[in-house]
Amino acid sequence: xxxxxxxxxxxxxxxxxxxxxxxxxxxxxxxxxxxxxxxxxxxxxxxxxxxxxxxxxxxxxxxxxxxxxxxxxxxxxxxxxxxxxxxxxxxxxxxxxxxxxxxxxxxxxxxxxxxxxxxxxxxxxxxxxxxxxxxxxxxxxxxxxxxxxxxxxxxxxxxxxxxxxxxxxxxxxxxxxxxxxxxxxxxxxxxxxxxxxxxxxxxxxxxxxxxxxxxxxxxxxxxxxxxxxxxxxxxxxxxxxxxxxxxxxxxxxxxxxxxxxxxxxxxxxxxxxxxxxxxxxxxxxxxxxxxxxxxxxxxxxxxxxxxxxxxxxxxxxxxxxxxxxxxxxxxx
Amino acid sequence: xxxxxxxxxxxxxxxxxxxxxxxxxxxxxxxxxxxxxxxxxxxxxxxxxxxxxxxxxxxxxxxxxxxxxxxxxxxxxxxxxxxxxxxxxxxxxxxxxxxxxxxxxxxxxxxxxxxxxxxxxxxxxxxxxxxxxxxxxxxxxxxxxxxxxxxxxxxxxxxxxxxxxxxxxxxxxxxxxxxxxxxxxxxxxxxxxxxxxxxxxxxxxxxxxxxxxxxxxxxxxxxxxxxxxxxxxxxxxxxxxxxxxxxxxxxxxxxxxxxxxxxxxxxxxxxxxxxxxxxxxxxxxxxxxxx
Numbered sequence: 001x002x003x004x005x006x007x008x009x010x011x012x013x014x015x016x017x018x019x020x021x022x023x024x025x026x027x028x029x030x031x032x033x034x035x036x037x038x039x040x041x042x043x044x045x046x047x048x049x050x051x052x053x054x055x056x057x058x059x060x061x062x063x064x065x066x067x068x069x070x071x072x073x074x075x076x077x078x079x080x081x082x083x084x085x086x087x088x089x090x091x092x093x094x095x096x097x098x099x100x101x102x103x104x105x106x107x108x109x110x111x112x113x114x115x116x117x118x119x120x121x122x123x124x125x126x127x128x129x130x131x132x133x134x135x136x137x138x139x140x141x142x143x144x145x146x147x148x149x150x151x152x153x154x155x156x157x158x159x160x161x162x163x164x165x166x167x168x169x170x171x172x173x174x175x176x177x178x179x180x181x182x183x184x185x186x187x188x189x190x191x192x193x194x195x196x197x198x199x200x201x202x203x204x205x206x207x208x209x210x211x212x213x214x215x216x217x218x219x220x221x222x223x224x225x226x227x228x229x230x231x232x233x234x235x236x237x238x239x240x241x242x243x244x245x246x247x248x249x250x251x252x253x254x255x256x257x258x259x260x261x262x263x264x265x266x267x268x269x270x271x272x273x274x275x276x277x278x279x280x281x282x283x284x285x286x287x288x289x290x291x292x293x294x295x296x297x298x299x300x301x302x303x304x305x306x307x308x309x310x311x312x313x314x315x316x317x318x319x320x321x322x323x324x325x326x327x328x329x330x331x332x
Numbered sequence: 333x334x335x336x337x338x339x340x341x342x343x344x345x346x347x348x349x350x351x352x353x354x355x356x357x358x359x360x361x362x363x364x365x366x367x368x369x370x371x372x373x374x375x376x377x378x379x380x381x382x383x384x385x386x387x388x389x390x391x392x393x394x395x396x397x398x399x400x401x402x403x404x405x406x407x408x409x410x411x412x413x414x415x416x417x418x419x420x421x422x423x424x425x426x427x428x429x430x431x432x433x434x435x436x437x438x439x440x441x442x443x444x445x446x447x448x449x450x451x452x453x454x455x456x457x458x459x460x461x462x463x464x465x466x467x468x469x470x471x472x473x474x475x476x477x478x479x480x481x482x483x484x485x486x487x488x489x490x491x492x493x494x495x496x497x498x499x500x501x502x503x504x505x506x507x508x509x510x511x512x513x514x515x516x517x518x519x520x521x522x523x524x525x526x527x528x529x530x531x532x533x534x535x536x537x538x539x540x541x542x543x544x545x546x547x548x549x550x551x552x553x554x555x556x557x558x559x560x561x562x563x564x565x566x567x568x569x570x571x572x573x574x575x576x577x578x579x580x581x582x583x584x585x586x587x588x589x590x591x592x593x594x595x596x597x598x599x600x601x602x603x604x605x606x607x608x609x610x611x612x613x614x615x616x617x618x619x620x621x622x623x
Binding site: 311313314315316317318319320321322323324325326327328329330332 | 374375378379382385400412415416418419422425426428451454457458461462464465467489491492495496499517526528529532568569571572575576579608609611612613615
């Protein structure tokens with residue numbers, strides 16, 4: 001008779017079987033997880049784009065819609081024309097909401113993995129067909145955006161420098177212009193009064209004249225009345241200038257401080273890798289646009305405009321060294 | 333009776349006239365505001381493009397000039413559009429895109445009614461420079477003549493056009509004529525305070541005198557070019573001046589002086605990342621060592 005196994009052997013066997021079952025279950029879970037990650041169980045729609053430069057893209061690159069993960073890059077193929085065909089696999093539900101002019105943009109934010117952001121488009125027709133072609137573009141990096149920003153700030157700063165410099169150096173001149181104009185207006189008002197008095201006197205003296213002379217005097221009186229109105233208008237516009245000029249000058253100084261801050265921000269942005277930078281950039285851009293409009297407004301305002309030198313000609317100066325042959329360093 | 337009526341009327345008329353004159357003086361309205369935002373935008377884009385060009389970013393400059401042209405065209409702003417076309421031609425030329433450069437300039441030359449005489453003359457001068465590079469020296473001279481004919485006195489293009497002619501003479505082997513034309517260009521540039529062009533003229537004068545064997549005069553001219561370019565802070569031109577000065581010293585057998593100039597050119601080229609100048613200086617130093 002065979003020797004019976006010790007009493008603990010069945011328990012070991014059960015433990016081994018149990019471990020094998022757990023390992024099997026873990027394996028299945030892993031397979032399911034991998035399959036899920038690769039979107040093998042959900043129903044997927046495909047679309048593609050073709051690009052000359054697929055730098056930053058790889059199978060598995062996240063595809064987002066409004067910042068929400070909806071799929072990934074499934075395949076990338078180098079075509080005979082050396083362009084790369086990139087196929088995106090995305091959920092069917094968001095796919096249904098895409099329009100015919102939908103496009104993909106590569107978003108590269110420093111310190112974060114590149115991702116493709118889908119722009120749904122606004123066309124009347126839905127994106128149709130199996131694996132349709134969409135447009136693709138590469139978004140600017142933060143450095144590029146910051147450079148662009150700085151590029152746009154530079155002319156504003158130049159304008160502000162010119163305006164504030166002019167206004168400060170010519171404050172006395174502006175005051176003199178206003179004083180002269182006001183003085184002229186006062187003289188004009190006096191003359192109008194004299195003219196009115198004269199007209200009244202004449203009317204009294206020539207009361208016995210015929211109808212023709214009376215008609216002429218009536219015309220003269222009308223002219224005097226019209227002149228009086230013009231004097232009033234002139235005084236009004238001078239009052240407006242007097243009232244707004246100090247504010248205008250104050251605003252110029254304030255604006256310069258504000259713009260210096262913007263320029264500093266732009267420099268900080270280009271050097272920074274902080275995650276908060278995109279938000280900062282978004283908030284700075286409208287400020288720059290507003291500032292440009294305000295500065296442009298100041299430039300157009302009288303009397304600043306009349307004091308500013310005319311804008312320089314956009315024409316680049318012509319130079320004989322523009323000819324490449326004259327720049328050729330190899331010629332002896 | 334009649335006299336008594338006319339006297340007050342005469343006085344009134346005089347007063348009214350005085351009043352109108354006073355109104356004109358005292359109540360002159362502020363200057364009309366420029367409401368042409370497209371014009372302003374085109375100018376602004378031109379300024380941005382010019383800054384890109386200063387940075388050496390030719391492609392960005394090209395893109396911005398294209399935008400400026402589109403904006404100027406949209407409001408038939410021929411002055412800004414014409415200037416932008418000429419700027420585009422200059423950038424195309426820098427990029428070696430000669431056909432496109434000619435196309436831009438031809439648009440001005442073929443629509444004489446739209447663009448001012450000044451722009452037409454500038455376009456002709458640009459043609460001359462393009463043909464200089466072709467190289468089609470006869471065509472370059474023809475266009476230089478056309479540019480001069482269309483340029484109102486005092487002609488701002490005179491020095492540039494004289495330099496073009498000096499270069500053509502030098503290319504044709506007539507160093508004496510080249511020296512005379514370059515000297516004239518230098519005087520014209522000095523009169524119009526075009527320092528960079530004056531340096532170009534002095535550099536050409538130095539090269540012409542070097543060919544004539546007058547090395548002392550050549551050294552003086554090249555030194556004047558160098559002084560101007562250093563004052564202007566233009567590395568590419570400084571390197572050119574140094575290279576030609578080195579050539580001049582080498583031709584008159586002053587090897588140490590030549591080496592010094594070439595080494596200075598090499599340093600300038602390396603500091604300013606001027607590949608061609610660096611290569612040219614290295615080649616000259618190598619040739620100097622081989623002898």
